[in-house]
Amino acid sequence: MENHNEKIYLSPPHMSGNEQVYINSAFELNWIAPLGPNVDGFEREISSYLGVNAAAAVSSGTAAIHLALQLLDVGPGDRVFCSTFTFVASANPIIYQGAEPVFIDSEPETWNMSPQALERALKEAALEGNLPKAVIVVHLYGQSAKMDEILRLCDRYDVPVIEDAAESLGSTYKGKASGTLGSFGIYSFNGNKIITTSGGGMLVSNDVDQINKARFLSTQAKDPFPYYQHSAVGFNYRMSNILAGIGRAQLQVLEDRVTARRYIFNEYVLHLSELPGITFMSELENSRSNRWLTTLLLDEKEAGISNDKLIELLTAENIEVRQVWKPLHLQPLFNGCLYYSHCENHDVAEKLFTKGLCLPSGSAMTKEQQMRVINCIGNCLQPNVYKQTRLLG
Numbered sequence: 001m002e003n004h005n006e007k008i009y010l011s012p013p014h015m016s017g018n019e020q021v022y023i024n025s026a027f028e029l030n031w032i033a034p035l036g037p038n039v040d041g042f043e044r045e046i047s048s049y050l051g052v053n054a055a056a057a058v059s060s061g062t063a064a065i066h067l068a069l070q071l072l073d074v075g076p077g078d079r080v081f082c083s084t085f086t087f088v089a090s091a092n093p094i095i096y097q098g099a100e101p102v103f104i105d106s107e108p109e110t111w112n113m114s115p116q117a118l119e120r121a122l123k124e125a126a127l128e129g130n131l132p133k134a135v136i137v138v139h140l141y142g143q144s145a146k147m148d149e150i151l152r153l154c155d156r157y158d159v160p161v162i163e164d165a166a167e168s169l170g171s172t173y174k175g176k177a178s179g180t181l182g183s184f185g186i187y188s189f190n191g192n193k194i195i196t197t198s199g200g201g202m203l204v205s206n207d208v209d210q211i212n213k214a215r216f217l218s219t220q221a222k223d224p225f226p227y228y229q230h231s232a233v234g235f236n237y238r239m240s241n242i243l244a245g246i247g248r249a250q251l252q253v254l255e256d257r258v259t260a261r262r263y264i265f266n267e268y269v270l271h272l273s274e275l276p277g278i279t280f281m282s283e284l285e286n287s288r289s290n291r292w293l294t295t296l297l298l299d300e301k302e303a304g305i306s307n308d309k310l311i312e313l314l315t316a317e318n319i320e321v322r323q324v325w326k327p328l329h330l331q332p333l334f335n336g337c338l339y340y341s342h343c344e345n346h347d348v349a350e351k352l353f354t355k356g357l358c359l360p361s362g363s364a365m366t367k368e369q370q371m372r373v374i375n376c377i378g379n380c381l382q383p384n385v386y387k388q389t390r391l392l393g
Contacts, residue, residue: 008373010320011192011293014364016253022245035219036241042248043202049251050177052185052204054211057239057247058218061166061188061201065136066093067214067237068162068184068203074099074133081121083113083138083145083164084327084339085349090138090164091328102132102338103329106348110284111295112145113137114348115153117340122157135161137182139168140325141358142194142261142292144178144284151181162186166201169194170258170290179204189243194257194292194363195250197243258290260363264370265291268359271374272296275381277303295324297355303381307357310380317376324356 022038031037043055058064074080076098082091084103094101104121107114118135125131135154137145147163154161165171165179166188172178179185185204189197205211216222221234239247265280272278277299283289300306307323314321327349329339342348360373 005318007318008320008360008365008369009362010322010358010360012362012364013191013196013198014257014362016249018249018252019246022248023242026242026245031241034238034240036244038241038244038248039239042239042244042251045248045251046187046202047204049254050180050185050204052177052180053206054208055202055204056211056214056218057244058201058203058214058237059239060089060199060237061164061186061190062089062093063218063235063237064184064186064201064203065090065162065164066096066235067217068186069093069097069099069134070217071184071210071213072134072160072162078133079125079130080134080136081118081132081159082136082328083140084329085111085140085352086138086164086325086328087166088328088331088333089166090136091334094136099133100337101328101334102340103327103334104135104340105342106140106352107146107342108348109282110140110143110145111281111348111352112140112143113150114340114342115146115149117342118150119153121338121340122153122159126157131157132159134183135159136164137161138164138166139171139178141281141295142168142171142290143281144168144171144173144287144289146284147173147181160184166190167193167292168290170254172288173284174286180206183207184210189247189250194261194290195247195254197239197247197250200239200243200247257363258288261291261294261361262289264361264363264365265294267370268294268296268374271371272377275303275378277301277381292361294359294361296357296359297352298357299355305380307355310357310377313380314373314376317372319373319376320360322358324352324358326353 047055078099085106105117161182163182163185168178187202189200218237221232223229
């Protein structure tokens with residue numbers, strides 16, 4: 001029986017039960033430090049799942065982005081175009097490299113990078129003779145961006161694409177795994193992601209030489225000598241053998257996790273989509289979103305309640321909900337950076353931020369927990385309809 005006072009989290013870890021087998025193996029072999037059989041196995045298995053040639057397991061998704069920028073020789077004076085509607089970790093590595101971020105707005109259909117805004121930004125950069133060294137496109141909340149259009153534009157100007165697929169492992173775009181269409185793809189295994197290693201990330205590419213170089217850089221760039229010699233700046237970015245073991249077990253249940261989150265999304269749509277002022281993030285044709293988080297837009301005028309108030313009321317009921325990402329071009333950290341809106345007088349990401357809300361979406365969420373969330377939202381928006389109801393369906 002569900003405890004109605006128990007907190008419902010946004011996206012808690014969901015263990016398969018098989019993780020301990022790989023952890024025990026690491027202990028039995030005494031492979032406790034970074035690198036080891038689990039790291040090798042995790043890289044090999046995720047490469048096979050994604051259909052790419054190579055992968056490097058690292059300490060975080062942020063580290064993977066940083067390595068990708070390093071491999072593309074991004075440095076001081078360079079520009080990197082980046083989705084504005086994302087977590088700050090997508091853009092921080094640009095600053096690490098001393099480069100300048102330029103932010104690109106979203107488009108309404110996928111909430112991801114606007115090809116229209118990107119085209120305008122690339123045209124202007126070409127005229128100025130200052131094309132970006134890379135474009136970082138984010139696949140938000142599991143939904144792939146419009147990659148055909150984005151890749152066509154970047155190919156036209158010979159600009160490499162880094163796919164920030166931190167939130168979209170298990171998603172597909174026209175039959176290909178999200179994160180495998182650009183020059184590099186990155187994934188996150190943070191505790192709240194669809195699968196987790198508690199903390200960690202992965203850099204993938206079809207360029208085996210570049211991934212080998214990433215492994216070299218991520219282990220402090222130690223030259224192949226019998227003593228410690230270094231001719232390049234390196235980083236302490238490799239994943240531990242223990243955490244990689246957790247990842248191997250988690251990867252085995254990834255498809256189950258995608259199925260569960262898509263079911264949760266569909267249940268929210270079934271019970272909430274007819275409430276006034278609520279619309280859900282759509283799914284791009286010929287793509288599959290892993291529905292990492294169920295996200296909706298709340299129109300205050302139609303719903304009769306603001307985002308802030310709904311969050312306050314749900315929080316009081318011990319239900320964790322969050323606003324969607326605040327666009328990076330609005331962050332104090334990036335004050336003064338260039339930004340290209342979707343079109344003139346139409347800032348899509350800013351409107352999404354004012355209306356967007358993330359609902360609890362953990363793959364271990366029970367039917368009772370989800371109905372508790374649904375009923376709380378219903379009571380807030382239409383109390384006369386929901387006030388007598390504790391469980392629907």
